[in-house]
Amino acid sequence: MLKAIEQDVFQFVDFAPMSFDGYIDNCLITHTVKAVGGDTHLGGEDFDKLMVDHCVQEYKKKENKNISQNARAMMRLKIACEKAKRDLSSTPQTPIEIDSLYEGVDLTTKFSRAKFEELNAGFFNMCIKHVESCLGDGNTHKNDVDDVVIVGGSTRIPKVQKMLMEFFNGKPLCKSISADEAVTYGTAVLAANLTGTGDAKVQKMILADVTPLSLGIRVVGGFMSVVIPRNTPIPTIKVGDFVTSIDNHTIVPFNVFQGESRKTEDNIFLGTFRLIGIPPAPTGVEKLKVCFKLDADGILNVSAEVVSTGAKNSITIVKSGVLSIPKDAK
Structure with a gap:
């Protein structure tokens, strides 16, 4: 019954x-x-x-x-x-x-x-x-x-x-x-x-639970490219595809933000890390894959990978203002 x-x-x-x-x-x-x-x-x-x-x-x-x-x-x-x-x-x-x-x-x-x-x-x-x-x-x-x-x-x-x-x-x-x-x-x-x-x-x-605010990275022009939208059920994994914005760019910084404004200056800065070892190439040629992993406890891991070489780096953000040490930090 x-x-x-x-x-x-x-x-x-x-x-x-x-x-x-x-x-x-x-x-x-x-x-x-x-x-x-x-x-x-x-x-x-x-x-x-x-x-x-x-x-x-x-x-x-x-x-x-x-x-x-x-x-x-x-x-x-x-x-x-x-x-x-x-x-x-x-x-x-x-x-x-x-x-x-x-x-x-x-x-x-x-x-x-x-x-x-x-x-x-x-x-x-x-x-x-x-x-x-x-x-x-x-x-x-x-x-x-x-x-x-x-x-x-x-x-x-x-x-x-x-x-x-x-x-x-x-x-x-x-x-x-x-x-x-x-x-x-x-x-x-x-x-x-x-x-x-x-x-x-x-x-x-x-x-x-769900994500209370959108999560993303800063792109050209100071805009925020959202990877995990607000109200996404957690835990979750989202992937975003990006390309280099400068000719022969071998190092790309990834600045992670939280918020709903299109401009990152109006959002909450969470942390930053660099992806190194990108082969020199014209703008838009080298593809970068960015992965956001948010677990049930609200711990965020952001990783970036050069598609052509497999070079990677990442950062783990426990909460706003508390960051893990990027892997390439000396």
Whole structure:
């Protein structure tokens, strides 16, 4: 006798101080991440900055004093705005009061939730676009999502919750997990699974992840040639074919990057190595084969080979900024 088991689809929205991320998880014993999306440069600190900028302008208009170049005053104002932002999650209006903010003059003002939402409307809309994009990458319609789990301190903002509920056609948000502790809980469960500790349920858990950002190398013009696209299931092996771009080029550097921008200067630099022993030849004659191997632990090995001679070199990247020593390094 066979029994059909339905798999629930979860949309996770992680909105932390420094980033906004969304991912879709198809859950059973095996947790299959279908897609990851977001913006590592969008988070709660962006809201704080707009509040601070607004207060600076109000203070300048009221007191005729510009505090933007005074580090101490700006830090005090930033701390006060962070507190006000948290307070506005539970109250429609909150005071911001700082004694002797600058040259002995106090700052006293009131900040409303409506003003906060007005200032950050662009960021809020951007968040919803990222959620929509993530669903598209995972080939999942929003009506097929069973639960929307919100994680991270900024998901407490009423406007963010309202927009998410409206986007998912009124579906209630899952708030049973502590927004501040969820990531820590998940890390602890995964650590227990990897180290063989914990109960049987933890040991049966399997996480099938995807690459959160594209991986590739820099080519002529400073552009990034993607070898492993974003949201590729891991582990994975991808191969790219390249040619020399300069006549009689005998040494070619390979610079590895992570990101979604076409220009490598806007992406994350991971490491570099050189391929030597290329036979002198006109541009485009010598063919180079580049292989990216990404394992289940996120460890990336990048190798390059001269097709005509078999000369090789490689680098292993454990994580951003932590590199193995290239084989030709002396």
